Amino acid sequence: MDSDDLLDRVSGRPVSGTVGRALTGQYILLPERGSAEAGRRPLGTGEYYVDKRGRSDRAESDQVTVEAVLAIGRIVATLTARQASLAELADIHPLVDGAAAMKALSRQPLEEAIEEHLPFLRSVCFRPVSRLRPINRLVPVPRARRITPQTVMRLAAHSEDWASLRPDGVRPDRVLSPEREVNLDLYENRVAVHLVDQLWRYLTARMAQIRDIKGMFSDVERYIDDVSSRPWQQSSLRLWHLLAQFVEQEEWDARASLRLQELEKLRSAVSALRRSPLWNGVNRRAELGTSLRATNLLIGEDRFRHVAELWQQWMATRTRFISDDGEFSRGQDWCRGYECYVAVLLLRAFDEVGGQPADQSVLARGAVPVNYRYRGSDVTLRWGEDGVLVIERDETVVLRVVPLPHPLTDSRLRAPVLDELAMLNVQPPIEPTLVLYPGGREERQELPQSVRLQAFEAPGAPAPGKDGTPLWKIPISPLEIDSVTRLGRGLRFVLEQPRLSGYPYQVLIGTGVDTDFVSRIPWLSMGTNGLIVTRVPADHEIAAARAMVLAQRRDTSRFQQRGTNSTAVEALWEEVGRAVKQTVALTRCPRCGAESASPDRALQIRGDGQFRCSCGQCGGIWEGRRCRTCLRLYPILESSALVDAGSTDGDYLDRHFATDLLAAPCWVRARVFICPRCAVCGNAEGESQCARCSDGSATAGQERGGRQSRTSD
Structure with missing residues (x-):
C-alpha cells in the first residue's frame, strides 16, 4: 500500500518508506488523505492498518481480555455520544467486570467436551491403529526368512556382505530380507496427536487466565493495605469504590481456586498422553489443515469418531471470536476498544495523582481538549483523531500516550520480543511518548531480565543502556489493578519533573542594571547566567529586597549620555518574583x-x-x-x-x-x-x-x- 497515506502513531509522523510487517495499531490512515489499501479492503479515514503478519492470535483469542476491553469500549462510545462529563468516564470500571469474570470462571464447552471424549482419545494414544509396511532389512544370513530378486542384486553389488568366495559362487554373510514393519504414522493417528498438543496448549492458556483473575484478588488485598496506611488526604474515593466492587465478590476467589484445580487435573490427564506410544510414532510437524477428511476410521471406528467430535469442538473454540463482519472489522473493533480502555485508565491515573477537572469538559476523540488543575497549574488533555492522547502544559507537550493494541511480550521469547520493540523505534519520536500495550505479568516473568526491563520502562524508570529517545513502554491489562498505578507513576514523573528539576532558578539581568545590591540580599547570589534564588525569603526580606532592586532605577541624563533603566529594573524584579514563586512551589508535596x-x-x-x-x-x-x-x-x-x-x-x-x-x-x-x-x-x-x-x-x-x-x- 502507499505508505505516504499512513501515520506512524508512535512517532507522530507520516510513514517514510515501505510498510512491511507492522504491529497491530501502529499505523492509521491520515485524516487528510483519501483512502489506502489494506489487503483487499480500502481503509477509510481514521481506520487502523492491521497487518495479519504482525498480529498476535492471543490478542484475539484471550477471551477475558478481549471481552473486557470491548465492553469498556462500548461504554465509552455510549457516554461520549451523549457528551458525558469527565467524572462519568472516570467512573467506568477499568478491570474485568462481574459478567466477564463469571463467564471466564465457568466451565467452557471445550472443557466439557474434553472430559467426555478424553477416555476415547486416551485409548487411541495407548492402543493405536497401525498398518504393516513392507520393508527390506539387511540381516545376518541365519535370520533371513526368504530371499527376493532384490536380495540377489544387493549381494552381487556389495562384496562387503560376502563371508567368503567359493568356486561356484559366494557364501553370504548378510543379505537383504523382506520384512513387515508396524507403521503408526497414519492420518488418523496424526489427528489424535495434534489434538493432544492443542488441548494441552488450550488448558495451559485457560489456567493462565484463571490465575490472572485469581491474582486480581491478591493484588486488591495488597492495594487495600497500601491505601489504608496512607493519610486520608491521599485516598481516592474512586479507588475505594473500585476496590469495594471486588471485596463484595469474594465468591470469585473461591470459584477461581476450584476451577484452577479442575483444569490442573484435566491438563495432567492430557499431559499423560504426551508420553504414549503414539506420541513418538507419528510425524507431529505434518500439516493437517482445519477440516478433517472423511476417512473410514474417523467415521466408522467408535474411538476415532469421538476424536473427530473433539476436533470439531476445538475448531469451534478457535473461530468463535470471529464476528460476522469479518476479520477486518474485528481488528478495527479491537483497536478502537483498546483506545477507549486506555482513555479510561488515563483518567483514573489523573485522579490517582491528584488531578482535578477544571470544568465540565467532554473528552472525546477529535474533540477540543479538556482542562485539568494539577498542583496549582493548568494541564490539558487532548484525544486526537489518530487515537493518541496528548497531555500539554503551557502549550508544551508533556507526554503523548499511544494505545498500541499489540501484545509485544506474547511470545515470551527474547528474540521476537526484541524485534517487536525495535519496530516501535523505526521513526523515533521527538516529543515524550509512552506506549501502552496489552501484556500480563506471567508473560514478563518468563522473559530474560534485560528484555523484561526494556518491555516495562516508565518515565522515571528507564531500562539500562537507554539512548536519548523519549520513548517508554508500559504493559497494561484489565486483569491487573496495578495498571492504574503504574500509569499514574509515570504520569506523576512527567508532571512533577519540570517543577522539581529547575532549582536554583535563574533570573536574567537586563542591560543598564547594577548588581552591587546582590551582596546585601542573603537569599540572592550571582549565578552563571544571572542571579539565582537560593532559598525561600520571608515577607520582610522580600520587602527589603524590593526596595534595594527598585533603588537601582535612574533617570535619563543627557550630560552623561544615558537613558533611563526603569523598564529593565522593573522587569528584573518581576523575574525575581517569578523565581521566588518557583522556589516556594518546591515545597508543595x-x-x-x-x-x-x-x-x-x-x-x-x-x-x-x-x-x-x-x-x-x-x-x-x-x-x-x-x-x-x-x-x-x-x-x-x-x-x-x-x-x-x-x-x-x-x-x-x-x-x-x-x-x-x-x-x-x-x-x-x-x-x-x-x-x-x-x-x-x-x-x-x-x-x-x-x-x-x-x-x-x-x-x-x-x-x-x-x-x-x-x-x-
Missing part, C-alpha cells in the same frame, strides 16, 4: 499535593547546592539530585519500601511503591537512584553492584550519557 504552611522552613539546602523538602501531612520527603554521569538534575521521592538486590523491575515497583515514586531506586541501596535521563544508576561505580549495573549495557549508557551532557553543554 508531590505525593499528597499539600502546600507547606512555612515554606522557608520546609525547604532545606544541602551542601551540594540542591534542595530537600518534607511534608508535615503525609511525611513525604523529596529532593533534587544531580547525575554524576550526564550532570543533569532530576527529582526523587523517598520511600520506606525496601529494595531487592535480585530485580527491582516494573512489577516490583508496582507492588512496593505504587504511585509514590519519581525516579527509580537502586537495586542495592535505597537512598541511591537511577538517572531518568541517561539511565545510569548512582551506584554504578560502587563496590556493591547488582545485575543491572554489571551488565555491559550500563557502560554503554554511561558513555551515551556523557556524550549527551557534553553536547547539551
Whole structure:
C-alpha cells in the first residue's frame, strides 16, 4: 500500500518508506488523505492498518481480555455520544467486570467436551491403529526368512556382505530380507496427536487466565493495605469504590481456586498422553489443515469418531471470536476498544495523582481538549483523531500516550520480543511518548531480565543502556489493578519533573542594571547566567529586597549620555518574583499535593547546592539530585519500601511503591537512584553492584550519557 497515506502513531509522523510487517495499531490512515489499501479492503479515514503478519492470535483469542476491553469500549462510545462529563468516564470500571469474570470462571464447552471424549482419545494414544509396511532389512544370513530378486542384486553389488568366495559362487554373510514393519504414522493417528498438543496448549492458556483473575484478588488485598496506611488526604474515593466492587465478590476467589484445580487435573490427564506410544510414532510437524477428511476410521471406528467430535469442538473454540463482519472489522473493533480502555485508565491515573477537572469538559476523540488543575497549574488533555492522547502544559507537550493494541511480550521469547520493540523505534519520536500495550505479568516473568526491563520502562524508570529517545513502554491489562498505578507513576514523573528539576532558578539581568545590591540580599547570589534564588525569603526580606532592586532605577541624563533603566529594573524584579514563586512551589508535596504552611522552613539546602523538602501531612520527603554521569538534575521521592538486590523491575515497583515514586531506586541501596535521563544508576561505580549495573549495557549508557551532557553543554 502507499505508505505516504499512513501515520506512524508512535512517532507522530507520516510513514517514510515501505510498510512491511507492522504491529497491530501502529499505523492509521491520515485524516487528510483519501483512502489506502489494506489487503483487499480500502481503509477509510481514521481506520487502523492491521497487518495479519504482525498480529498476535492471543490478542484475539484471550477471551477475558478481549471481552473486557470491548465492553469498556462500548461504554465509552455510549457516554461520549451523549457528551458525558469527565467524572462519568472516570467512573467506568477499568478491570474485568462481574459478567466477564463469571463467564471466564465457568466451565467452557471445550472443557466439557474434553472430559467426555478424553477416555476415547486416551485409548487411541495407548492402543493405536497401525498398518504393516513392507520393508527390506539387511540381516545376518541365519535370520533371513526368504530371499527376493532384490536380495540377489544387493549381494552381487556389495562384496562387503560376502563371508567368503567359493568356486561356484559366494557364501553370504548378510543379505537383504523382506520384512513387515508396524507403521503408526497414519492420518488418523496424526489427528489424535495434534489434538493432544492443542488441548494441552488450550488448558495451559485457560489456567493462565484463571490465575490472572485469581491474582486480581491478591493484588486488591495488597492495594487495600497500601491505601489504608496512607493519610486520608491521599485516598481516592474512586479507588475505594473500585476496590469495594471486588471485596463484595469474594465468591470469585473461591470459584477461581476450584476451577484452577479442575483444569490442573484435566491438563495432567492430557499431559499423560504426551508420553504414549503414539506420541513418538507419528510425524507431529505434518500439516493437517482445519477440516478433517472423511476417512473410514474417523467415521466408522467408535474411538476415532469421538476424536473427530473433539476436533470439531476445538475448531469451534478457535473461530468463535470471529464476528460476522469479518476479520477486518474485528481488528478495527479491537483497536478502537483498546483506545477507549486506555482513555479510561488515563483518567483514573489523573485522579490517582491528584488531578482535578477544571470544568465540565467532554473528552472525546477529535474533540477540543479538556482542562485539568494539577498542583496549582493548568494541564490539558487532548484525544486526537489518530487515537493518541496528548497531555500539554503551557502549550508544551508533556507526554503523548499511544494505545498500541499489540501484545509485544506474547511470545515470551527474547528474540521476537526484541524485534517487536525495535519496530516501535523505526521513526523515533521527538516529543515524550509512552506506549501502552496489552501484556500480563506471567508473560514478563518468563522473559530474560534485560528484555523484561526494556518491555516495562516508565518515565522515571528507564531500562539500562537507554539512548536519548523519549520513548517508554508500559504493559497494561484489565486483569491487573496495578495498571492504574503504574500509569499514574509515570504520569506523576512527567508532571512533577519540570517543577522539581529547575532549582536554583535563574533570573536574567537586563542591560543598564547594577548588581552591587546582590551582596546585601542573603537569599540572592550571582549565578552563571544571572542571579539565582537560593532559598525561600520571608515577607520582610522580600520587602527589603524590593526596595534595594527598585533603588537601582535612574533617570535619563543627557550630560552623561544615558537613558533611563526603569523598564529593565522593573522587569528584573518581576523575574525575581517569578523565581521566588518557583522556589516556594518546591515545597508543595508531590505525593499528597499539600502546600507547606512555612515554606522557608520546609525547604532545606544541602551542601551540594540542591534542595530537600518534607511534608508535615503525609511525611513525604523529596529532593533534587544531580547525575554524576550526564550532570543533569532530576527529582526523587523517598520511600520506606525496601529494595531487592535480585530485580527491582516494573512489577516490583508496582507492588512496593505504587504511585509514590519519581525516579527509580537502586537495586542495592535505597537512598541511591537511577538517572531518568541517561539511565545510569548512582551506584554504578560502587563496590556493591547488582545485575543491572554489571551488565555491559550500563557502560554503554554511561558513555551515551556523557556524550549527551557534553553536547547539551
